[in-house]
Structures are given as structure tokens and as C-alpha cells.
Amino acid sequence: MARIVDVVGRQVWDSRGNPTVEAEVILKTSRGRAIAPAGASTGAGEAKAIDVRQAVLNVNTKIKNSLKGKTLEQASVDETLIELDGTPDKSKLGANAIVAVSLACAHAAAAAARKPLWRFLGGSRKLALPVPQIQIFGGGAHAKGRVDIQDYMVICVGAGSFAESLEWTAKIYKAAGARLAKRGLLQGVADEGGYWPAFKSNEEALEELTGAISDAGFEPGVDVGIALDVAATQLWRGGRYHLALENRSLTADQMHAMLLRWIERYPIVSIEDPFGEHDAAAMAAFTRTAGGKIQVVGDDFFVTRKEKLLEGKEKGCCNCVLLKPNQVGTVTETLRCWEAARQAGYGAIVSARSGETEDVSIVHLAVGWGVPQLKVGSFSRSERMAKWNEALRIEEALGGGKLPFPARKLFKR
Ligand code: PGA
Ligand code: ZN
Numbered sequence: 018m019a020r021i022v023d024v025v026g027r028q029v030w031d032s033r034g035n036p037t038v039e040a041e042v043i044l045k046t047s048r049g050r051a052i053a054p055a056g057a058s059t060g061a062g063e064a065k066a067i068d069v070r071q072a073v074l075n076v077n078t079k080i081k082n083s084l085k086g087k088t089l090e091q092a093s094v095d096e097t098l099i100e101l102d103g104t105p106d107k108s109k110l111g112a113n114a115i116v117a118v119s120l121a122c123a124h125a126a127a128a129a130a131r132k133p134l135w136r137f138l139g140g141s142r143k144l145a146l147p148v149p150q151i152q153i154f155g156g157g158a159h160a161k162g163r164v165d166i167q168d169y170m171v172i173c174v175g176a177g178s179f180a181e182s183l184e185w186t187a188k189i190y191k192a193a194g195a196r197l198a199k200r201g202l203l204q205g206v207a208d209e210g211g212y213w214p215a216f217k218s219n220e221e222a223l224e225e226l227t228g229a230i231s232d233a234g235f236e237p238g239v240d241v242g243i244a245l246d247v248a249a250t251q252l253w254r255g256g257r258y259h260l261a262l263e264n265r266s267l268t269a270d271q272m273h274a275m276l277l278r279w280i281e282r283y284p285i286v287s288i289e290d291p292f293g294e295h296d297a298a299a300m301a302a303f304t305r306t307a308g309g310k311i312q313v314v315g316d317d318f319f320v321t322r323k324e325k326l327l328e329g330k331e332k333g334c335c336n337c338v339l340l341k342p343n344q345v346g347t348v349t350e351t352l353r354c355w356e357a358a359r360q361a362g363y364g365a366i367v368s369a370r371s372g373e374t375e376d377v378s379i380v381h382l383a384v385g386w387g388v389p390q391l392k393v394g395s396f397s398r399s400e401r402m403a404k405w406n407e408a409l410r411i412e413e414a415l416g417g418g419k420l421p422f423p424a425r426k427l428f429k430r
């Protein structure tokens with residue numbers, strides 16, 4: 018196994034124009050590079066990013082010193098990083114420093130084995146592309162609260178391949194833009210590339226999205242389903258969920274009732290963080306009523322932590338987990354959470370953050386680990402398209418979409 022010759026950290030810039038950490042891990046005959054992403058609607062239980070200059074310094078001093086000469090084995094490198102940091106939230110070295118180094122190690126190891134990362138991680142297992150969740154309207158913390166719900170996404174449940182999902186999404190994205198333009202509501206895009214949501218209510222966005230699916234020539238609910246990320250932790254204040262756009266606030270029961278009504282009226286197949294990160298009782302109640310019909314996803318609710326997932330399962334919360342490497346801090350901990358989810362019978366979605374770059378590592382993790390779904394934002398802005406396009410290259414390498422694509426199986430309604 019190769020030894021780490023050097024580790025280099027540097028400051029680069031993300032899709033919001035914010036500084037972030039890039040790390041390079043250098044072996045004798047290969048190297049790997051990765052960039053830390055950044056969230057805007059972060060969960061309280063997330064690993065903490067620190068000041069970027071300090072994080073870069075930590076890579077170039079403490080992390081370099083402890084990894085130099087060490088054998089590159091992902092789990093033991095990640096264990097070293099966790100011990101060196103020594104805090105429960107990785108705030109000493111910085112989650113941004115740690116995740117960049119951890120991912121760079123994965124790339125370096127794959128390069129040393131002369132394999133693409135997805136193949137290196139997948140070994141001899143039969144691999145398939147994940148089903149994409151693609152944003153059409155972006156709201157919440159990604160659009161200055163212009164609408165309250167954060168993501169209005171599509172899942173092309175009837176598509177036969179990843180490539181076909183993107184073909185369909187392109188049509189829906191354009192149709193949604195045309196509808197907005199016709200009404201004089203086209204005002205650019207939000208942080209993840211979805212259209213700026215110039216709507217009068219949260220429900221209007223659902224109506225427009227359903228309309229755009231039809232306009233594009235697809236049957237809502239049959240060909241294409243809707244996925245929402247409520248990101249409800251962001252809405253929680255003083256014991257209620259605030260819908261600022263509609264000038265009203267809801268109890269957990271009222272939120273529950275509203276979401277059930279939406280599920281009845283619109284072709285919704287998945288809802289992420291329908292309740293706040295603290296609200297296990299409401300999450301469990303919602304999973305009981307809606308979980309048989311739709312996917313209930315925990316993002317801020319689980320923060321990619323295996324312990325939280327297992328605790329949530331005990332309480333009957335959610336049936337799917339979002340996996341974000343920077344939320345927990347290392348590649349190995351992300352993998353542990355996915356393994357726990359699989360064992361618990363939960364679904365899983367590898368996800369990007371709202372602050373992203375050209376880094377496409379997460380696509381490789383999703384394919385290599387066999388995670389069934391992928392969420393990287395909308396269908397514009399190159400930090401998003403870089404990831405969709407990387408998935409297309411992998412699909413081609415796997416035989417051009419001839420393999421079974423699990424969309425229909427995952428989202429029977
Ligand atoms: P974030 O949003 O990266 O701002 O946390 C993504 C999400 O909530 O899924
Ligand atoms: Zn989320």
C-alpha cells in the first residue's frame with residue numbers, strides 16, 4: 018500500500034464566491050485532490066467548518082505532519098484525523114480541512130491503483146447509477162427566504178437511465194423557465210441553480226412545477242415525481258413553523274396536515290426534513306402516516322451520523338437518509354452511516370451542499386458505494402452540471418445505461 022509523501026492545503030473559491038479549502042494528497046506515483054463544500058441551511062449536529070485561512074494552515078502543518086509517511090488506508094487515515102482533532106464536532110482542525118484531506122486521500126488511493134474512484138470503491142461489485150433528484154425551483158436559505166420551502170425537485174421515476182433522466186429534466190427545467198417568463202416572473206437563479214421562486218405562496222410553486230412537467234410532455238406522477246426539501250429547521254422559531262411568505266405560522270400538527278394535503282394534490286414522492294432537527298415526535302408521526310406512500314428523508318435530522326440514524330430508527334423517524342461527507346467530516350464516517358442505513362432498510366441519497374465547486378467526488382462515492390440516489394442541485398451552473406456530467410461519463414463506462422435503472426422500483430406510488 019502506498020505511503021503519503023506530502024499533504025498540501027490551499028484556499029480556493031466556491032460557487033457563492035466564498036473561500037474554501039482544497040487539499041492535495043501526494044504519493045510517490047500519484048496524487049489526489051478535493052475541495053470542501055459548504056452548506057447554508059446547516060444542521061446543529063454538523064461537523065463545524067472553521068475560518069478558511071486557519072483550516073488551510075492546519076492542513077499545511079498539523080495534518081501534514083501527522084499523515085506524512087503514513088500508509089494510505091482510508092479508515093486509518095480518517096481515524097488519525099479524528100484523533101488529531103479530538104473534538105466531537107471537528108472544530109479544532111475544522112471540518113472543512115478534514116473533509117478535503119479525507120476525500121483527497123480517496124482520490125490518491127484510487128489513482129495509485131490506476132482506477133477511477135468509483136471503480137476503486139466499487140471493487141468487483143455490480144454497479145449502477147443512482148437516481149437523480151434535480152432541483153427546478155430553489156427557495157429557503159438558498160433564495161433569501163423568497164419562498165419558505167427550500168427545494169422543489171423532480172425525480173424522473175419513469176426514465177430508463179441516468180442519461181434519460183437528464184434529457185427529461187432539461188425539458189422540464191426549460192418548460193418551467195418558459196412558464197415563469199410568460200408571467201414576467203423570470204428573475205435568475207438561486208444558490209443551487211433552480212429558478213428564483215417569485216411565487217405568492219409555497220403551494221403555487223408546486224402547481225407551477227406540476228404544470229412544467231406536463232408542458233414538457235410528461236405525465237406527473239407516472240413519468241416524473243416531485244421531491245421537496247422543506248429544510249424545516251430553518252422555519253422553526255418559538256415553537257412553530259413560520260411560513261414567512263404566507264405570513265402564517267404552523268404547529269407541527271398543522272404542518273403535518275398541510276404536507277399530507279400536498280401529497281394528495283401533487284405527485285410528491287419524497288419529502289426531506291419535513292420537521293425540525295429537534296422534532297423527533299413530529300417526524301415519527303409523519304413517517305407513520307406518510308412513510309408507506311412516500312420517501313421521508315432526514316438531512317439536518319441525521320447530519321450523516323450513524324448514531325443519529327440508529328436513534329431515529331428506534332423512534333420510527335424517516336425511511337431515508339441524506340449523506341453529505343462534510344456534514345460528518347470524513348469519507349469513512351459517511352460510509353458507516355450508509356452501511357447503517359442499508360442494514361436498517363433505509364434509503365439513502367448522496368448530496369452536495371448549496372456552496373459547491375467543480376469537485377465531483379460525491380458522484381464517485383454514490384456510484385462506488387451503490388447509494389441509490391444522488392442530489393446535487395439544479396440543471397444550471399457549472400458546479401452542478403460538472404457532477405451530472407461526471408455521472409454520464411460513469412454511466413457510459415458501465416455500458417451506456419443498459420444496466421437496470423432503479424427509478425421505477427424505488428418510487429412506486
Ligand atoms: P445546504 O442545503 O447545503 O445549504 O445545507 C442542502 C440541503 O439542505 O439539502
Ligand atoms: Zn436538506
